[in-house]
Amino acid sequence: MTSFRSGAFALRMALFGAVLGLLSACGGSQVSRMASPEPQLDISRSTMAVEEAHAKRARGERVWCAPFARTMSGVDIRGNAETWWAGAAGIYDRGHEPKVGAVMVFSGTRKLPMGHVAVVSERVSDREIKIDHANWKRNQVSLGMSVIDVSKRGDWSVVQVAYDPGKYGRDYPISGFIYPKSKADQTIMAQAKILPESPLDTLLPDALFDEALGDGMLVVSTSGRD
Numbered sequence: 001m002t003s004f005r006s007g008a009f010a011l012r013m014a015l016f017g018a019v020l021g022l023l024s025a026c027g028g029s030q031v032s033r034m035a036s037p038e039p040q041l042d043i044s045r046s047t048m049a050v051e052e053a054h055a056k057r058a059r060g061e062r063v064w065c066a067p068f069a070r071t072m073s074g075v076d077i078r079g080n081a082e083t084w085w086a087g088a089a090g091i092y093d094r095g096h097e098p099k100v101g102a103v104m105v106f107s108g109t110r111k112l113p114m115g116h117v118a119v120v121s122e123r124v125s126d127r128e129i130k131i132d133h134a135n136w137k138r139n140q141v142s143l144g145m146s147v148i149d150v151s152k153r154g155d156w157s158v159v160q161v162a163y164d165p166g167k168y169g170r171d172y173p174i175s176g177f178i179y180p181k182s183k184a185d186q187t188i189m190a191q192a193k194i195l196p197e198s199p200l201d202t203l204l205p206d207a208l209f210d211e212a213l214g215d216g217m218l219v220v221s222t223s224g225r226d
Contacts, residue, residue, distance in 0.1 A: 082108035082115025
């Protein structure tokens with residue numbers, strides 16, 4: 001009996017040691033990457049937003065920032081851009097941290113009487129992001145435009161938008177960021193215990209990309225108004 005118990009104990013200890021060895025081999029960095037995937041834009045929405053803007057321009061219609069941001073982000077708010085922040089209250093989560101896919105709301109000012117909205121496409125650092133938006137340059141779509149936080153408290157309440165690589169213009173007050181999933185969607189997802197889908201890519205199809213560049217509708221740079 002004593003010999004059997006000693007053997008079983010030794011076996012359990014050997015298995016325990018093997019498990020510890022496997023955990024060490026996995027490495028903490030790999031576990032961290034799996035637990036915190038970097039959010040990405042929804043490729044289908046990005047493509048649809050550019051297609052709609054391209055079609056409007058082909059018909060001689062204006063390309064506005066609000067419809068473009070609504071299609072690209074899925075944040076379904078109507079009205080001028082300056083009203084989006086208040087309009088999101090109680091429907092979407094809002095905050096002052098830029099997240100990929102969130103709508104950045106520029107406050108209404110003398111320079112921007114109707115405000116402006118853009119979609120965060122990349123978070124470069126704590127004080128720099130890139131945005132996709134329409135009509136910053138009249139009737140055009142701008143992708144990957146750099147924006148920096150110049151607020152004193154680092155809370156993204158005041159930003160500057162690049163007009164040339166490494167060159168930024170005037171200060172613009174920011175109301176905040178609207179996060180795409182509505183509170184109703186979050187409740188349904190929590191009840192169903194399902195995870196949101198992760199898009200496989202954020203690139204536009206080459207054909208659409210080339211066509212948009214060809215007609216002068218698409219601006220893929222940091223150039224813009226100041």
